[in-house]
Amino acid sequence: MEKVLEGIGRSFLHLLQTLGRMGVFLCTALFLAVVPPFKSEHLIRQVHFIGVKSISIILLTAAFTGMVLGLQGFYTLRKFGSEALLGPSVALSLIRELGPVLSALMVTGRAGSAMAAEIGIMRITEQIDALTAMGLNPVKHLVVPKVIAGLITFPLLMAIFDVIGIYGGYLVGVQLLGLSSGTYFGEMATSVDMADVKMGFLKSLSFGLLVTWTCTYKGFYTGYGAEGVSRATTEAVVLSSVLVLAGDYLITSVMHVG
Amino acid sequence: MIHLIEVYKSFQGQQVLKGITLEIPKGQITAIIGRSGSGKTVLLKHLIGLIRPDRGRVLVDGVDIGTLRGRVLDKLRDRFGMLFQGGALFDSLTVFDNVAFPLREKTRMPEAEIRKRVEEKLQAVGLAGMGHKYPVELSGGMKKRAALARALIMDPEIVLFDEPTTGLDPIMLNAIHRLIVETQKVLGFTAVVVSHDIPEIFDIAHRVAVIHDGSIVAYDSPEGIQGSQDPLIRQFMTGGVQGPSNLSRIVQEDL
Numbered sequence: 482m483e484k485v486l487e488g489i490g491r492s493f494l495h496l497l498q499t500l501g502r503m504g505v506f507l508c509t510a511l512f513l514a515v516v517p518p519f520k521s522e523h524l525i526r527q528v529h530f531i532g533v534k535s536i537s538i539i540l541l542t543a544a545f546t547g548m549v550l551g552l553q554g555f556y557t558l559r560k561f562g563s564e565a566l567l568g569p570s571v572a573l574s575l576i577r578e579l580g581p582v583l584s585a586l587m588v589t590g591r592a593g594s595a596m597a598a599e600i601g602i603m604r605i606t607e608q609i610d611a612l613t614a615m616g617l618n619p620v621k622h623l624v625v626p627k628v629i630a631g632l633i634t635f636p637l638l639m640a641i642f643d644v645i646g647i648y649g650g651y652l653v654g655v656q657l658l659g660l661s662s663g664t665y666f667g668e669m670a671t672s673v674d675m676a677d678v679k680m681g682f683l684k685s686l687s688f689g690l691l692v693t694w695t696c697t698y699k700g701f702y703t704g705y706g707a708e709g710v711s712r713a714t715t716e717a718v719v720l721s722s723v724l725v726l727a728g729d730y731l732i733t734s735v736m737h738v739g
Numbered sequence: 740m741i742h743l744i745e746v747y748k749s750f751q752g753q754q755v756l757k758g759i760t761l762e763i764p765k766g767q768i769t770a771i772i773g774r775s776g777s778g779k780t781v782l783l784k785h786l787i788g789l790i791r792p793d794r795g796r797v798l799v800d801g802v803d804i805g806t807l808r809g810r811v812l813d814k815l816r817d818r819f820g821m822l823f824q825g826g827a828l829f830d831s832l833t834v835f836d837n838v839a840f841p842l843r844e845k846t847r848m849p850e851a852e853i854r855k856r857v858e859e860k861l862q863a864v865g866l867a868g869m870g871h872k873y874p875v876e877l878s879g880g881m882k883k884r885a886a887l888a889r890a891l892i893m894d895p896e897i898v899l900f901d902e903p904t905t906g907l908d909p910i911m912l913n914a915i916h917r918l919i920v921e922t923q924k925v926l927g928f929t930a931v932v933v934s935h936d937i938p939e940i941f942d943i944a945h946r947v948a949v950i951h952d953g954s955i956v957a958y959d960s961p962e963g964i965q966g967s968q969d970p971l972i973r974q975f976m977t978g979g980v981q982g983p984s985n986l987s988r989i990v991q992e993d994l
Contacts, residue, residue, distance in 0.1 A: 616816035
């Protein structure tokens with residue numbers, strides 16, 4: 482019994498320690514983000530890596546997500562004779578939930594894992610020590626550009642996701658299943674208001690921070706050797722994905738209550 | 740001058756440095772020799788504050804580096820250059836960009852001047868024309884030399900070399916040793932060289948410290964160390980398997 486309690490206590494302490502370290506890591510990164518010198522080329526490179534290179538995967542997933550929403554929505558709504566509401570149903574699902582969440586999950590898989598692996602490999606091959614020895618802060622140099630790039634690119638990718646998704650739904654609902662284009666977009670315009678767009682934007686902004694924070698943290702404090710880096714990468718992706726989904730619920734509930 | 744006073748360091752319960760006291764003279768080459776795993780690299784990393792001591796002090800010109808943080812520490816590190824054991828080249832950058840990296844990040848030097856200085860340094864380490872290659876395309880020895888060029892590019896006051904010649908052929912070993920001696924003469928930096936190259940290291944060092952099992956067991960001129968009658972030092976010089984520092988315990992543990 483004593484051992485069980487001891488084990489629980491130890492795990493709890495470990496959890497607290499990790500959370501504390503993650504908090505300090507984020508605060509350091511955010512502080513260093515507003516302290517000169519500012520090197521725009523690192524940021525531009527990261528915006529290109531996280532944002533531009535994710536566009537194709539975002540286009541693909543958004544198109545199929547929109548198409549399946551159009552298909553499912555059409556047949557479900559038809560049961561109640563309300564196919565006219567397909568536009569709002571597709572748009573609201575995308576703008577409020579699926580746009581921010583799915584784009585964040587896709588970018589986590591593509592760029593988040595790469596971020597963790599890159600920083601992890603730099604850690605185990607002493608490249609981070611080399612930066613430190615040169616008098617350069619590795620958090621400022623490696624983490625800050627990625628976090629800022631996340632804050633810039635996640636909302637933009639979400640916007641692309643939403644638009645393409647809506648046109649995916651249009652393709653199925655209007656072009657294939659015969660709903661009128663006017664109904665699809667007209668109903669959408671009356672049902673979607675700025676609050677929905679703001680909610681999506683706030684979510685993707687939060688996910689941008691959560692994903693880059695988690696992935697860079699996991700890479701920065703990776704274990705030993707190739708196995709350590711592979712574990713850090715897996716943990717980064719899993720934890721980021723869970724945090725995105727949990728964060729999504731939290732933001733939705735807070736905003737609805739608010 | 741760098742002064743270590745009673746420095747202790749342990750990792751996960753294993754005592755690596757056991758009360759090291761050492762004075763590293765300014766403007767000279769100090770070699771640190773000792774068996775693998777004796778704590779040489781850990782000692783070297785203490786000098787630049789990459790590792791902080793559990794106890795004891797590391798003074799750089801009288802300033803305790805263990806107490807410094809943030810920008811003040813970074814400022815002090817600007818005076819250092821360090822060559823890592825594995826090179827620690829940035830693998831996503833070319834050799835040229837690696838060597839140019841400190842200049843680009845720490846100075847406002849125009850690109851033409853950077854190019855000139857980097858090419859000079861690459862020439863000096865025998866890597867002229869190799870600037871476009873990535874570290875992964877280089878042999879172990881070439882990586883070391885590229886890392887050496889990067890360590891020296893800022894003309895630092897203190898340069899720490901962690902096994903600069905391990906993995907190099909004898910000709911290149913001597914060439915790198917000569918490069919260290921010549922640049923040290925010109926720039927007058929304080930050099931600390933961790934090395935396994937016996938007896939070659941005695942030709943370049945002004946002072947030699949022998950570290951064994953986390954303690955300094957001898958600190959003398961190269962002649963003094965070479966003439967030492969201490970059985971432990973004799974064994975290390977000759978590479979004898981039998982002696983005060985025996986392998987039997989390690990072999991038994993491996994079995």
